[in-house]
Amino acid sequence: MAHIIVVGNEKGGSGKSTTCMHVATSLVRMGHKVGALDLDLRQRSFGRYIENRLTFARKQGLDLPTPDYRELPEADQATVEPGENVFDHRLSAAVAALEQDAEFIIIDCPGSHTRLSQVAHSLADTLITPLNDSFIDFDLLARIDPDTSRVTGPSIYSEMVWNARQLRARAGLKPIDWIVLRNRLGAQQMHNKKKVGAALEQLSKRIGFRVAPGFSERVIFRELFPRGLTLLDLRDIGVENLNLSNVAARQEVRDLMRELKLPGVSVNF
Ligand SMILES: Nc1ncnc2c1ncn2[C@@H]1O[C@H](COP(=O)(O)OP(=O)(O)O)[C@@H](O)[C@H]1O
Ligand SMILES: [Mg+2]
DSSP, X not given: OOEEEEEOOSSTTSSHHHHHHHHHHHHXXXXXXXXXXXXOTTTOHHHHHHHHHHHHHHHHTOOOOOOEEOOOOOOOGXXXXXXXXXXXXXXXXXXXXXXXXXXXXXXXXXXXOOHHHHHHHHHOSEEEEEEESSHHHHTTTEEEOTTTXXXXXXXXXXXXXXXXXHHHHHTTOOOOEEEEEEESXXXXXXXXXXXXXXXXXXXXXXXXXXXXXXXBOOTHHHHHGGGTOOGGGTTTTTOOSOOHHHHHHHHHHHHHHHHHTOTTOOOOO
C-alpha cells in the first residue's frame, strides 16, 4: 500500500500547493514513485504547476523528475453504490488507480471545508499543514487568550483533523502523523515570530502535531510556478552558481524532507 501524504489547511494562500510540489518532486528526485492528486477542483494550482513543468521540460528538452499527476476521475454512475457519496467514490477510484504503482501519493487540498478534503484527511498517513506565521492563520487551529497568549481551545481545522483521527482509529488504521509547517517566515517581525512559535509549541503537545521549521519568505517561490520548477531544479536548468538565498532555500526543503520522517526515505540531496 502507498503511503498517503495529505497537504491541508482550510486557509487559502498558506502554501499548500507550493509545499505539495516541493515534497512530491523531492521524492521523485530521490528515486521514489510518486502519484499526485489535486482536490482543489476549481483552482487546480498543484495540477497546473505540474502541467507547467511538463510543458517547460518538453520545450527545453529537459528530463525533469516529475510526479505522476492524475485528474480525479469522473464517477461512473453505474458503479456508485446507492447511498455512496460521489466524491468519496471518485477519490477512492483515484487512490486505487495510483496505488498500483506509487509508493507515495501526495494530495493537495482546497483552502476550504469540502467533503473531498475531509475524506482525504482520513486517508492521510502523513498530514502536512502549512501555516503562515500569523495569528489569523493560527485561529483555524486554536483560539488563544489575547491577554495571556494561552491556548483556550481547539478550533475548526483541528476539530476536523480530530474527527479524521477518530475515523482512522475506528477503522484500525495507524494514527495520522501531523506536521505543522511554518511558512513565509520573515527576517523581521521577531516579536510576532516568537509569539506564534510559542503558541504552536503549546498547542502541539495538546493536540498532537510536530512543528517543522518550514520556509522563509522568498520571492523565488512566486517565480517558479510558470515554469513548474522547484528550488531543487535550478541546477538542471543551468543555474551554475546558486546565490546564498537559493542555497538556504534548498536547505529548508532538505530539512523539511528530513523532518517528515517518511518510511523508506533517506534524504540524499
Ligand atoms: N515561502 C514563501 N515565500 C514567498 N511566497 C510564497 C511562499 N510560500 C508560498 N508563497 C506564495 O504564496 C501564494 C500562495 O501559495 P500556495 O502554495 O498557492 O498556497 P495555497 O495552496 O495554500 O493556497 C503563492 O503566490 C505562492 O507563490
Ligand atoms: Mg492551493
